[in-house]
Amino acid sequence: xxxxLVERARDGDRAAFAAMVTASLGGLxxxxxxxxxxxxxxxxxxxxxxxxxxRDLPSLRDADRFDAWLRQLLVRSAxxxxxxxxxxxxxxxxxxxxxxxxxxASTFVADREALERGFRRLDPEQRALVVLxxxxxLPLAEAAAALRMPVGTAKSRLFRARExxxxxxxxxxxxxxxxxxAS
Amino acid sequence: MTPRRDIDRTITDWLETxxxxxxxxxxxxxxxxxxxTPQRRWRGRLTxxxxxxxxxxxxxxxxxxxxxxxxxxxxxxxAVLIGSQPRLPAPFGLASNGRIAYDNGENVxxxxxxxxxxxxIVGGERYDFSPSFSPDGTLVAFWSSRRTxxxxxxxxxxxxxxxxxxxxxxxxxxxxxxRPDMPPAWSPDSRSIAYPAWxxxxxxxxxxxxxxxxxxVRNVAQTENSSGFAAWSPDGQWIAYREAFxxxxxxxxxxxxxxxPRELRSAAGDVDAFTQLAWAPDSSALVYHRPPEEVxxxxxxxxxxLANGERQLSRRGRVAxxxxxxxxGTRIAYYEEIAESTGELHYELVISTVDGRDHQNLGRxxxxxxxWSPDSRxxxxxxxxxxxxxxxxxxVADGSVRTIDLPGDMAGAPSWxxxxxx
Numbered sequence: 001x002x003x004x005l006v007e008r009a010r011d012g013d014r015a016a017f018a019a020m021v022t023a024s025l026g027g028l029x030x031x032x033x034x035x036x037x038x039x040x041x042x043x044x045x046x047x048x049x050x051x052x053x054x055r056d057l058p059s060l061r062d063a064d065r066f067d068a069w070l071r072q073l074l075v076r077s078a079x080x081x082x083x084x085x086x087x088x089x090x091x092x093x094x095x096x097x098x099x100x101x102x103x104x105a106s107t108f109v110a111d112r113e114a115l116e117r118g119f120r121r122l123d124p125e126q127r128a129l130v131v132l133x134x135x136x137x138l139p140l141a142e143a144a145a146a147l148r149m150p151v152g153t154a155k156s157r158l159f160r161a162r163e164x165x166x167x168x169x170x171x172x173x174x175x176x177x178x179x180x181x182a183s
Numbered sequence: 184m185t186p187r188r189d190i191d192r193t194i195t196d197w198l199e200t201x202x203x204x205x206x207x208x209x210x211x212x213x214x215x216x217x218x219x220t221p222q223r224r225w226r227g228r229l230t231x232x233x234x235x236x237x238x239x240x241x242x243x244x245x246x247x248x249x250x251x252x253x254x255x256x257x258x259x260x261x262a263v264l265i266g267s268q269p270r271l272p273a274p275f276g277l278a279s280n281g282r283i284a285y286d287n288g289e290n291v292x293x294x295x296x297x298x299x300x301x302x303x304i305v306g307g308e309r310y311d312f313s314p315s316f317s318p319d320g321t322l323v324a325f326w327s328s329r330r331t332x333x334x335x336x337x338x339x340x341x342x343x344x345x346x347x348x349x350x351x352x353x354x355x356x357x358x359x360x361x362r363p364d365m366p367p368a369w370s371p372d373s374r375s376i377a378y379p380a381w382x383x384x385x386x387x388x389x390x391x392x393x394x395x396x397x398x399x400v401r402n403v404a405q406t407e408n409s410s411g412f413a414a415w416s417p418d419g420q421w422i423a424y425r426e427a428f429x430x431x432x433x434x435x436x437x438x439x440x441x442x443x444p445r446e447l448r449s450a451a452g453d454v455d456a457f458t459q460l461a462w463a464p465d466s467s468a469l470v471y472h473r474p475p476e477e478v479x480x481x482x483x484x485x486x487x488x489l490a491n492g493e494r495q496l497s498r499r500g501r502v503a504x505x506x507x508x509x510x511x512g513t514r515i516a517y518y519e520e521i522a523e524s525t526g527e528l529h530y531e532l533v534i535s536t537v538d539g540r541d542h543q544n545l546g547r548x549x550x551x552x553x554x555w556s557p558d559s560r561x562x563x564x565x566x567x568x569x570x571x572x573x574x575x576x577x578x579v580a581d582g583s584v585r586t587i588d589l590p591g592d593m594a595g596a597p598s599w600x601x602x603x604x605x
Contacts, residue, residue, distance in 0.1 A: 012222055021214060026207050029207060043206070046213070047212075050216075056223055057222065058222055059451060112200065134195045134198055135195065139528075148455045151459065152552060155551060155596065156596070159593075162191070162194065163289075163594075165190065169190075
């Protein structure tokens with residue numbers, strides 16, 4: 001985010017903050033959806049985050065770190081939204097059949113469905129760790145910092161999240177192998 | 184089957200496709216909401232925290248002398264007692280290096296310090312994790328849970344470090360569930376363990392202390408939520424704990440019986456402050472990381488001296504995380520963020536003297552956190568990325584590195600057993 005824009009917003013310039021919101025809304029919504037797996041909860045998390053950010057912006061000393069600060073606020077809000085669990089809406093996953101990275105498309109689609117199921121079973125902090133580490137590319141120390149936990153704890157939780165996702169994939173692979181053998 | 188080494192790539196690929204779904208149609212609604220929101224006024228410096236409990240103040244000099252005399256007598260008595268049990272190390276300070284405990288996310292193992300001869304420590308539930316040796320090296324505490332991914336589903340177990348006998352649950356008959364994988368904090372006499380937990384019976388979060396001998400559990404401090412994290416002072420006098428409350432996070436100490444709670448420090452926001460908390464071996468101070476500014480996302484290392492208050496240890500303007508105090512009390516290891524010319528960031532291991540005057544960069548050794556060996560000659564850390572079947576052992580004197588191959592990927596942080604000097 002542009003430093004000058006952040007400093008103007010910090011000084012109470014609503015237009016500057018509106019410009020920042022316009023620029024960052026897509027990314028925030030994307031990140032919140034990945035953690036909550038629910039568009040309505042994602043929207044609530046994003047709006048709560050932006051309200052907090054606007055309200056507390058005057059106390060942010062290091063304007064250069066606005067983006068990371070905003071991301072931390074969003075992660076906390078998204079976790080809270082998952083915990084509240086006030087709605088149980090199911091988002092139909094968009095399937096990109098032309099996705100170029102995987103050669104075997106049918107395997108990848110099956111993996112995606114399994115990963116979706118496995119991911120939904122993770123606790124909200126594990127979800128956030130998976131997204132921050134594997135999608136945002138944060139080192140584990142920074143992911144732990146975003147979630148306010150010791151690195152060892154973050155490591156343990158992320159490890160178990162990863163193992164849970166792998167177990168789901170492997171269970172699916174076994175099931176599909178049995179089905180193919182039966183037919 | 185998804186090969187072990189492909190799982191990271193598979194998860195990343197999946198998340199990248201998931202990132203395609205996005206909705207910005209509520210921009211106008213959000214801006215209208217923000218229009219109705221006032222900005223908060225600047226709340227002042229960090230030091231103007233509003234304490235809920237009395238701020239720590241040293242007692243009068245006569246009382247200090249009495250405490251010192253008492254401690255000296257207690258130490259002498261402890262030395263005599265320990266001298267009569269030659270197989271056990273002193274409750275704190277330097278000791279010889281024993282075996283290493285670790286978990287693979289499912290089972291706890293204790294192996295020789297080169298990774299050989301692993302034995303499994305069996306708990307009471309399906310998944311065992313986060314082992315921690317007692318200071319005398321004879322016991323291992325760890326979490327055990329039926330579930331892999333629920334936040335509050337674990338119970339604390341204690342087992343003999345050599346794997347003999349059955350693991351014993353702490354708090355049998357109660358509905359006390361801990362926050363699995365938060366490291367349990369041993370008392371220096373190895374007879375009690377402090378840990379953050381939630382009690383269904385009391386419907387309350389707090390810091391609890393379990394007696395290893397009786398299995399009974401008692402609450403010593405209440406916390407407003409699940410953010411607790413405890414560390415027992417080596418002299419046994421205090422339990423330090425972290426707590427998020429309202430829009431602040433604070434570091435407090437309390438007596439092991441729940442008396443005399445005192446706030447040492449607080450930070451604005453539910454921030455990454457005081458999560459990596461370690462006592463000096465002489466119990467005179469605590470080291471931790473916290474944001475240097477009122478609201479910030481990056482951390483610096485600070486020492487809180489119980490007599491003189493807080494001072495910054497890491498270099499000004501540098502981002503630093505995860506401090507650990509050497510067992511001889513002279514040095515602190517931590518990781519420092521280094522910006523490359525390309526703008527990329529990496530972490531380097533730094534060893535600092537306790538006075539903060541000398542910081543030695545050891546380079547890109549290990550990752551995440553570096554733990555001191557009981558004899559203070561080595562640091563144990565992880566390979567890059569942290570998820571690996573290799574531990575990295577760094578010789579402090581010359582920065583040389585050797586790796587320990589473990590039978591499987593290691594999930595959490597390892598623990599190094601303290602044994603008596605030969």
